[in-house]
Amino acid sequence: MFQMVPYAPKPTWNKDKLVGQKLPLKLEEIWSIRTRLDISNNLRELTMFNLALDCKLRACDFIKLKVSDVAHGTSVQARAMLIQQKTGKPVQFEITPKTKTTITSWIKSNGLKSDDYLFASRVKVHEHLSTR
Template sequence: MYELIPYIPKVTWNKGKLVGQKLPLKLEEIWSIRTRLDISNNLRELTMFNLALDCKLRACDFVKLKVKDIAHGKTVQSRAILVQQKTGKPVQFEITKKTREAITSWIKACYLKTDDYLFPSRVKESQHLSTRQYSRIVKRWITSIGLDPTAYGTHSMRRTKASLIYKRTKNLRAVQILLGHTKLESTVKYLGVEVDDALELSEHTDI
């Protein structure tokens, strides 16, 4: 006689979880997080937040930024270039005045040298902030202003400024360059602009 084994349905890994593109932050949400970090005198995370928005880098590239990547001597540059880990191709990004001031203060406060990682890890086993640690920090920012942390992530930091630039200019090619995408189709899909534009057109069409 064969023993009958009861069937146990397999639970999918994403059951009950929100999956898909992570949402970008809105302007008012950016300022809410920035103000909280400023008031709490959290220079490390304020620097991290401002730079993450400016550079639009993937988490794997962002956590490995070194002082020499964004500064010459004691001067933080207004523009920088980095070879992306995923594509092996260079991408350029701007560093705004507000961000440069935060970075300068951060480097000085931590006595960072040219070859040091910009955001050293607080865990002995790692030289720089890990993507997991970075993700936890982003979730904390999101939670601090009452947003759903499952709808946002490190990719939200990458998408935020790119989304705002597209909404203001409708210049897909510029956003493609800033994100370091090889194909324009990737940028279209990444921003979801076809859906957004279609809905906007529909909203402004009265019948």
């Protein structure tokens, strides 16, 4: 006769995995990342990393910044403001001296003008960097 095999449920995709909000970076991890980016002369990533730490916003928000949003002429502002994509609310954030230095170096090294995106796309002309 036909014998019934007991049903074995498939294990869930997140069994034994960390899901949800991740722990913030520790101070020593931040300095380690900064040092490695600085040593490798990776100015774009160092500028993005420092700016991301300062503004504490999603990448989709701060990659749309234009040079005129953070700098007037050759000097970088102490504060900047942007509109969050998700909430539509304006957010003001302070730019630390270390970030000011990297932004200034980034603008000078690429010869960016005030109407250029701070992080321009490498693929599409006159567009900002994509989060994808």
